[in-house]
Amino acid sequence: MELAHLLTPGAIRVCNAVKSKKRLFQDLAETAAAAHGLDEAVAIDALQERESLGPTGVGHxxxxxxxxxxxxxxxxxxxxxxxxxxxxxxxDRAPVDLVFALFAPRDAGVEHLKALALVSRTLRDPAVCAKLRANEETDKLFAILTQQTDTKAA
Structure with a gap:
């Protein structure tokens, strides 16, 4: 699996002045609706439901x-x-500036876990995160994310 299989260039945004997790989830859902045809309200509810089980901020x-x-x-x-x-x-109580949301079919099982592991591995790399933080153009962000996956694929 590669990140290019999960993402499209239209599924990447740079957001200014997001001041709450609720607003962030709205932005994620709007983007998912536009890029992938998901129902915006369903996406927001699903993200909030999962977050109520425990925070998905993984650190750094x-x-x-x-x-x-x-x-x-x-x-x-x-x-x-x-x-x-x-x-x-x-x-780690550190504020968040890189957010990668995943939406999976209810019965995805292993596919969802593989995607989550791939994204986690990619964003655990300090060099990748530094490149993402240094760019504001969505096409460059897409290239950074998808190129990184290709170099680690075995």
Whole structure:
């Protein structure tokens, strides 16, 4: 699996002045609706439901919100780079500025876990995160994310 299988260039945004997790989830859902045809309200509810089980901020300024929803055929991703870090309630209490959300079919099982592991591995790399933080153009962000996956593929 590669990130290019989960993302499209239209599923990447740079957001300014996001001041709450609720607003972030709205932006993620709007992007998922536009890029992947997901129902915006369903996506927001699913993200909030999953987040209520525990925070998806994994540390070092990275969050990986994810949700299972009905009505999609395969795992889809959305990436948002925040101009200003957001207090997200991460495990290390650091604010978040890189957010990669995954939306999976309710019965995705292993496919969802593989996608989550891939995204986690990619965003655990400090060099990748530094490149993402240094760019604001969505096409460059897409290239950074998808090129990184290709170099690690075996």
């Amino acid at each position: 300024g990275v969050a990986l919100p994810h949700a299972r929803i009905d009505g999609i055929e395969r795992v889809r991703g959305v990436f948002i780079r925040l101009d200003r870090p957001l207090d997200y309630g991460s495990v």
